[in-house]
Amino acid sequence: xxxxxxxxxxxxxxxxxxxxxxxxxxxxxxxxxxxxxxxxxxxxxxxxxxxxxxxxxxxxxxxxxxxxxxxxxxxxxxxxxxxxxxxxxxxxxxxxxxxxxxxxxxxxxxxxxxxxxxxxxxxxxxxxxxxx
Numbered sequence: 001x002x003x004x005x006x007x008x009x010x011x012x013x014x015x016x017x018x019x020x021x022x023x024x025x026x027x028x029x030x031x032x033x034x035x036x037x038x039x040x041x042x043x044x045x046x047x048x049x050x051x052x053x054x055x056x057x058x059x060x061x062x063x064x065x066x067x068x069x070x071x072x073x074x075x076x077x078x079x080x081x082x083x084x085x086x087x088x089x090x091x092x093x094x095x096x097x098x099x100x101x102x103x104x105x106x107x108x109x110x111x112x113x114x115x116x117x118x119x120x121x122x123x124x125x126x127x128x129x130x131x132x
Contacts, residue, residue, distance in 0.1 A: 006029075008112060009026065009028070013120060015122060018085060020083045020085055020088070020096075020120070021083075022080070024078060024080075032076075035077075037057050038104055039055050039102075039103040040101075040103075044088050044097070045097040045098075050087070051063070056075040070083075070087055071084075096120045096121075097117040097120075098117055099111060099117045
């Protein structure tokens with residue numbers, strides 16, 4: 001069976017020396033109220049598997065099945081979030097693999113990316129010429 005509707009129109013990410021940032025854009029075919037009802041489950045694979053679950057409607061954020069206030073997020077037409085790198089047990093010069101599951105009523109509706117994982121290379125503090 002072929003899936004005709006995409007729930008997301010895109011995922012963007014970035015980082016600085018302390019945090020990993022994501023922006024998740026909903027598809028124009030997805031109603032804002034429905035988008036707010038999704039659960040966004042981020043799976044991180046490094047030396048240790050970590051999961052961050054965000055339920056915007058209830059304002060709940062879970063890290064490895066426990067509540068946390070360290071992950072910050074905002075949702076209107078897009079979902080933006082900030083995850084402290086120290087939560088992910090990552091080390092400098094690490095390749096982090098990330099997968100996003102979109103769930104509704106406990107059912108997985110969509111995986112991003114659809115195959116494999118996002119590969120994010122985290123440079124060490126001396127490998128980027130930071131300037132202020």
